[in-house]
Amino acid sequence: MPFQLKHEQIVFSGIKPSGRLNIGGYIGSLSQWAEMQEKYTCLFCVVDYHAITVKQKPSDLEKWTLELVKTYLAAGVNPKKSILFRQSDLSAHTELAWILNCTAHMADLKKMTQFKEKSLGQKETVSVGLFTYPVLMAADILLHQTDIVPVGEDQKQHVELARDLAKRFNNEYGRVFEIPESVVRKNGARIMSLQDPFKKMSKSENGAGCIDLLEDIEEARKKIRRAVTDSGNQIKYDKKNKPAISNLLTIYSHLSRRSIDEIEKEYEGKGYGDFKKDLEGVVVDFLSAFQKNYNKISDQEALKILEAGRERAEEMAQKTLVKVKKLIGIK
Ligand code: ATP
Ligand code: LTN
Numbered sequence: 153m154p155f156q157l158k159h160e161q162i163v164f165s166g167i168k169p170s171g172r173l174n175i176g177g178y179i180g181s182l183s184q185w186a187e188m189q190e191k192y193t194c195l196f197c198v199v200d201y202h203a204i205t206v207k208q209k210p211s212d213l214e215k216w217t218l219e220l221v222k223t224y225l226a227a228g229v230n231p232k233k234s235i236l237f238r239q240s241d242l243s244a245h246t247e248l249a250w251i252l253n254c255t256a257h258m259a260d261l262k263k264m265t266q267f268k269e270k271s272l273g274q275k276e277t278v279s280v281g282l283f284t285y286p287v288l289m290a291a292d293i294l295l296h297q298t299d300i301v302p303v304g305e306d307q308k309q310h311v312e313l314a315r316d317l318a319k320r321f322n323n324e325y326g327r328v329f330e331i332p333e334s335v336v337r338k339n340g341a342r343i344m345s346l347q348d349p350f351k352k353m354s355k356s357e358n359g360a361g362c363i364d365l366l367e368d369i370e371e372a373r374k375k376i377r378r379a380v381t382d383s384g385n386q387i388k389y390d391k392k393n394k395p396a397i398s399n400l401l402t403i404y405s406h407l408s409r410r411s412i413d414e415i416e417k418e419y420e421g422k423g424y425g426d427f428k429k430d431l432e433g434v435v436v437d438f439l440s441a442f443q444k445n446y447n448k449i450s451d452q453e454a455l456k457i458l459e460a461g462r463e464r465a466e467e468m469a470q471k472t473l474v475k476v477k478k479l480i481g482i483k
Pocket of ligand 1 (some may be wrong): 177305306
C-alpha cells in the first residue's frame with residue numbers, strides 16, 4: 153500500500169551510527185523530533201554511510217545502528233507516525249550523492265568547518281569521503297523533498313550547502329528539488345563539554361566532559377560533580393563571562409523542561425554547590441527514564457521498524473531520482 157503523506161511539509165534528519173549519542177546531540181537535535189512528527193511528515197535516518205567516513209570496526213556498525221534506532225524510539229519517535237530507515241538500505245542516497253558531487257565545487261567543500269576540524273593533523277591520508285560528506289548529506293535531504301532539517305549548530309553549514317546545491321541544480325537543469333531550511337534551537341544548539349566550555353560535547357570525545365544517553369548512572373553523577381564552573385558563585389546565564397555555568401543551565405533547562413529564567417530565580421542567593429547537586433538529580437532522573445524506555449525495545453523490533461521504513465522511504469526517493477536522472481540525460 154503506498155504511504156500516504158499525512159502532512160504537507162517534510163522533515164528529514166539523521167545521526168551517524170558511530171557510537172553512543174550524548175546529551176548534547178539529544179538536546180540539539182533528537183529532542184526536537186518527537187514534537188515535529190505531530191505537525192510534519194518526518195523521515196529519521198540512521199546514516200551509516202556517513203559513519204564510515206572515518207574508520208569504523210565493521211562488526212560494530214550493525215550494533216550501533218540498532219542502538220540508534222532504539223535511541224530514536226526511546227526519545228519518542230513513533231514508527232506509526234514517522235519513517236525510520238537506514239541510509240544504506242536505499243541506494244538512491246549514494247546515487248544522488250554522486251550526481252551532486254558533479255554539481256558541488258571544490259571551493260564549496262573547502263569552506264566546510266567540520267572537514268577542516270576533523271581532518272586536522274591527518275593531511276593527505278584523510279578520506280575523500282570525509283571531504284564529500286556534506287554532499288551525501290545534501291543528497292539525503294534533497295532526495296526526500298525536505299522542507300525542514302532539525303540539527304545542532306555544527307550542521308547548519310551543511311544544510312546551507314544543501315540549499316546552494318539544490319538551487320544550482322534547479323537553475324541548471326530545471327526545478328526538481330525543494331529548498332530546505334535548517335531548524336536550530338535558539339539555546340541548546342551547541343552543548344559544550346563539561347570539562348571545557350569552549351569545546352563541543354562530542355561523541356568522539358567520550359571522556360569526562362561527555363554524558364551518553366546510555367551512560368551508567370553513577371558515572372553520570374561523577375561527571376556532573378566534576379564539571380568545571382566559572383569564577384564567582386552566582387547562577388546566572390551569561391555566555392561571555394560565565395560559559396561553564398551557562399552551559400550547565402542550558403542542560404538543566406532542557407532536561408527538566410523548565411525555563412532558564414525560572415531556574416535562575418530558584419537559585420538566587422544560592423551557590424554552585426546547591427545548583428550542581430540539583431543538576432545531578434535532573435540528569436539522573438532524565439537518564440533513568442530514558443534508559444527505561446530504551447530497555448523495553450528489542451533488537452528484533454528495531455530491525456522490523458527499519459525494514460518497514462525502507463519500503464516507505466523508497467517511494468519518494470525513487471520519484472526524485474528518476475526525475476533527476478532524466479534531467480541530466482541518464483536513463
Ligand atoms: P562526532 O563528534 O563523532 O562527529 P557528534 O557527537 O557530533 O559526533 P552526530 O551524530 O554527528 O554526533 O550528531 C547528531 C546530531 O546532534 C547532529 O544534528 C548534531 O548537530 C547534533 N549535536 C551533536 N553534538 C551536539 C552538541 N554538543 N550540542 C548540540 N547538538 C549536537
Ligand atoms: N552530518 C550529520 C548527520 C546527517 C544528517 C543528514 C543530518 C547526515 N545526513 C541529513 C540531517 C539531515 C551529523 O554529523 N550529525
